Amino acid sequence: MTRTGRCLCGDVSYELSGDPIATVVCHCDHCQRQSGGAFSLNMVAHESQLSIDGTLQTYVETGENDDGTYVNRKFCGTCGSPIVSELVATEGVVAVKVGTLDDRSDIAPAAEVWCVDKQPWVELASIQMSMDRE
Ligand SMILES: [Zn+2]
Numbered sequence: 001m002t003r004t005g006r007c008l009c010g011d012v013s014y015e016l017s018g019d020p021i022a023t024v025v026c027h028c029d030h031c032q033r034q035s036g037g038a039f040s041l042n043m044v045a046h047e048s049q050l051s052i053d054g055t056l057q058t059y060v061e062t063g064e065n066d067d068g069t070y071v072n073r074k075f076c077g078t079c080g081s082p083i084v085s086e087l088v089a090t091e092g093v094v095a096v097k098v099g100t101l102d103d104r105s106d107i108a109p110a111a112e113v114w115c116v117d118k119q120p121w122v123e124l125a126s127i128q129m130s131m132d133r134e
């Protein structure tokens, strides 16, 4: 199926085609800061499944990862909505921010990562797999 999404102001819209690889909650400190929420909800997919209409700005996050991996966080330059992150360690794989999809009512996460940074009050009913790190 093809899903559509957009940023808050509408300058950037996108289509995500086919089935995602996984839907994953990330509890990492950086996702909390970028989203302003307690965690990020991501649809992980191949870059080729995503087509973007509009111009995204990129924040290259080198972060605190000891192994040197980093993430390109792409967002709308007008309204600041985070749209997608490129996972540089796994080339060609992107994480689309589920909160920007037009219909996200049927999307429940199956896995959560970076549980080391998870807020103590967060309990997610659908989770099947939890990992301390990515
Ligand atoms: Zn926008």
Ligand SMILES: [Zn+2]
Pocket (backbone or CB within 6 Å): 026, 027, 028, 029, 030, 031, 032, 040, 114
């Ligand atoms: Zn994260």
